[in-house]
Amino acid sequence: MPLTTPRELFVHELADAMSAEHIILEMLPELAKEATDPELQTALRDHEKETRQHVKNLEAVFKALGEQPEPTTCHAAEGLRQEHQALHEEQPTPEILQMANVTGAAKTESYEITSYTALVRMAKEQGERDVTRLLQENLDQEKAMAKRLDAVAKALGDEAKAAAKEGGDARKAEEKRAGD
Ligand SMILES: [Fe+2]
Ligand SMILES: [Fe+2]
Numbered sequence: 001m002p003l004t005t006p007r008e009l010f011v012h013e014l015a016d017a018m019s020a021e022h023i024i025l026e027m028l029p030e031l032a033k034e035a036t037d038p039e040l041q042t043a044l045r046d047h048e049k050e051t052r053q054h055v056k057n058l059e060a061v062f063k064a065l066g067e068q069p070e071p072t073t074c075h076a077a078e079g080l081r082q083e084h085q086a087l088h089e090e091q092p093t094p095e096i097l098q099m100a101n102v103t104g105a106a107k108t109e110s111y112e113i114t115s116y117t118a119l120v121r122m123a124k125e126q127g128e129r130d131v132t133r134l135l136q137e138n139l140d141q142e143k144a145m146a147k148r149l150d151a152v153a154k155a156l157g158d159e160a161k162a163a164a165k166e167g168g169d170a171r172k173a174e175e176k177r178a179g180d
Helices: 006-034 038-065 075-088 094-125 129-179
Strands: none
Touching (some): 006 038
16 A cells, blocks of 8 residues: 555554564563673563553553554564664674674663654654653663663673683783792
């Protein structure tokens, strides 16, 4: 069906968001399984619950609009999933895999934030107040998750730096002992 009106584009974009949420819902438990950092694990598990609510909110949005989500695949989310799979072929250590997963999850949140920002604007333009509120709820949670991931990324980066320094110090001490 050709898209000819802003309303049709809005509904089309909503279907894309729905597809993205379903793909993300499949990815989150996998990321949580690969996480060794307790903060990260909790953040991913919490966001899995939130993501289930995002799907419910989108269902409520479609209902309020009297529309059905067309079957579609969000190629952006699918691409992010493929990037995650491709990373495994690089044989990362568990620590490096976890760091890469945090970056991947942050990219996903950025995509969702951009999507929902546009959807909230479109809902306002359509004069859909209840729909705006539901979409805003999703947007706020994506933003909060992006912040959590940023904090985890910094903490993991600091830990890696400290571990590298410790390793370097131990090596120097070892060399000194060997030299004495
Ligand atoms: Fe989401
Ligand atoms: Fe998200």
